[in-house]
Amino acid sequence: MCLGLPMTIVExxxxxxxxxxxxxxxxxxxxxxxxxxxxxxxxxxLDNAVRLLDDEEARLIADALRGLHAAMNGENCDDFFADLIGREPQLPDHLR
Structure with missing residues (x-):
């Protein structure tokens, strides 16, 4: 599995x-x-920037990665997935 990282260009x-x-x-x-x-x-x-992200999308991806790290270490990860708590999972439109 390949994970994309939301990175900020420094130089x-x-x-x-x-x-x-x-x-x-x-x-x-x-x-x-x-x-x-x-x-x-x-x-x-894989060390290639493939597209630009807006601030909100970068934050959501970063939160998901941080939440995954917390879950893998047995820590509480609810804060990282607050938008998913208390609601039924939703299928994307193309899968409905």
Whole structure:
């Protein structure tokens, strides 16, 4: 399974970018994007930034990853999935 990380561009030379997420930094390719600026949030798979994220989507992905980490460590993860608590699961439109 491959997980995409919501990372923030710290610096870029137009070909690669130094990106950060939760204290981890890595240099990733930004060749699939059209000159993303410093401060932009990007979705990174296998050290390739594949698309830009808005702040809300980046936050939701980060919360899901942090919640998964908490659950795997036996910690309470409810705060990370507050939007899912107390409601029935919903199928995406294309699966209804």
């Amino acid at each position: 870029t030379d137009g070909v690669t970018a130094l990106c950060s997420f939760d204290g981890e930094e890595r240099r990733v390719s930004v060749l699939l994007l059209s000159d993303p600026p410093v401060g932009a949030k990007v979705l990174v798979y």
